[in-house]
Amino acid sequence: MRIAGIRALTLALMVPPLISRGDAPFHNLVSSENRVPSTAFAHFQPDPAEPPLPPETLRELVTVEHGTLPIILSVPHGGTLPIPQAVERQGRGLSDFQTVRDAWTAELAAACVIELERQLRGKPWLILARFDRKFLDVNRPAERAYESRSAKVVYEYYHRSVAAACQQVRRRWHCGLLLDIHGQGEYPEAICRGTLNGRTVRRLLDCHGWAALVGKHGLFGYLQRQGYKILPDCLADVKTREISNYQGGYIVATYGSHTDYGIDAIQVEIGLRLREQGRWRQTARDLATAIALYTEEFLSP
Numbered sequence: 001m002r003i004a005g006i007r008a009l010t011l012a013l014m015v016p017p018l019i020s021r022g023d024a025p026f027h028n029l030v031s032s033e034n035r036v037p038s039t040a041f042a043h044f045q046p047d048p049a050e051p052p053l054p055p056e057t058l059r060e061l062v063t064v065e066h067g068t069l070p071i072i073l074s075v076p077h078g079g080t081l082p083i084p085q086a087v088e089r090q091g092r093g094l095s096d097f098q099t100v101r102d103a104w105t106a107e108l109a110a111a112c113v114i115e116l117e118r119q120l121r122g123k124p125w126l127i128l129a130r131f132d133r134k135f136l137d138v139n140r141p142a143e144r145a146y147e148s149r150s151a152k153v154v155y156e157y158y159h160r161s162v163a164a165a166c167q168q169v170r171r172r173w174h175c176g177l178l179l180d181i182h183g184q185g186e187y188p189e190a191i192c193r194g195t196l197n198g199r200t201v202r203r204l205l206d207c208h209g210w211a212a213l214v215g216k217h218g219l220f221g222y223l224q225r226q227g228y229k230i231l232p233d234c235l236a237d238v239k240t241r242e243i244s245n246y247q248g249g250y251i252v253a254t255y256g257s258h259t260d261y262g263i264d265a266i267q268v269e270i271g272l273r274l275r276e277q278g279r280w281r282q283t284a285r286d287l288a289t290a291i292a293l294y295t296e297e298f299l300s301p
C-alpha cells in the first residue's frame, strides 16, 4: 500500500512548488469566527439525497496507515485530488481562508515514515490527505473547513482517523507524539515550531521540560544542531513566543496533551527551500532521525 502511495506521490513531482502562507493560528481562528457573518455559508446547501462517498473513495482521498509506534504523522495540505461532487471553496467572509497546497509535504512525510521504520524497526501512524485543499481544509473547525456535503464526509473521516490513532496510542503507550506536517514560504530556510506556545505539549513539558523540544537531545534541538534554522531559535528564552502565523492550528489544538486525547501535538511548518527540488528527501531523513532520537529518549518505557 505504501509503495503504491509513493508511486502516486511521484506524479506530484511534476507540479511546480507553491508558496503557502501557512495556517492561521488557532487563537486567530477563534477570534475571526466571531467576525464571520451568519450569511457566510449561505451558499452551502447540503443535499440530503446526495449519496455518501463509498469507503474505497475515502481510502483514496485519505491514506491511513496503522502504526506500531507511539508516533502519529498528520499531513493535511499536501494533496492534489478532487473530491467527487464537491465544489471548490469560496471562503466568503473568512479572513483566514487558504487553498494553497503545502507542496512536497506528502512526499516528505512518506519518506519520513520509511526512514523511521528503518531506524526504529516499527511503523508510525500516518494520516495523509490526498485531496486538494481547494475542496477541504481539515486544519479548520468544521464550520470553516468545507462547503459541500461530500467534503464534509471526508473531513469527518480524516478526523475520525486522527482521533482513533490518538486513542490507540494513548491506550497502549499512555503517551505519544502527534506531528502535524505543513509547509510555509514566509521563512523559506526555516522550520517553525507550533505548540500554541507550549499548550499542546503540556504533558511533555510537565514530564521533561523544554529540553525535550529545544535541548541537545530535543526534537528541534537536534535539527538545529544539524544546521537547520528553527523558529523560535532553540537557544532563545523558553518564554519566546512562537511565530503567530505558525504557532499551531485546529489539529494540534484539538488533539494536544492539554485535551482529553492527551497526546503531545506539534505543528511543524517546513520552509520552502527545505522541500523544493528534491531537498525534501534530506529534510525527511533528518526529521526522522530527530523523531527517532526523541522516541528513544522520551517515549521509551
Ligand SMILES: [Zn+2]
Residues within 6 Å of the ligand: 020, 022, 023, 077, 102, 181, 182, 183
Ligand atoms: Zn498547511
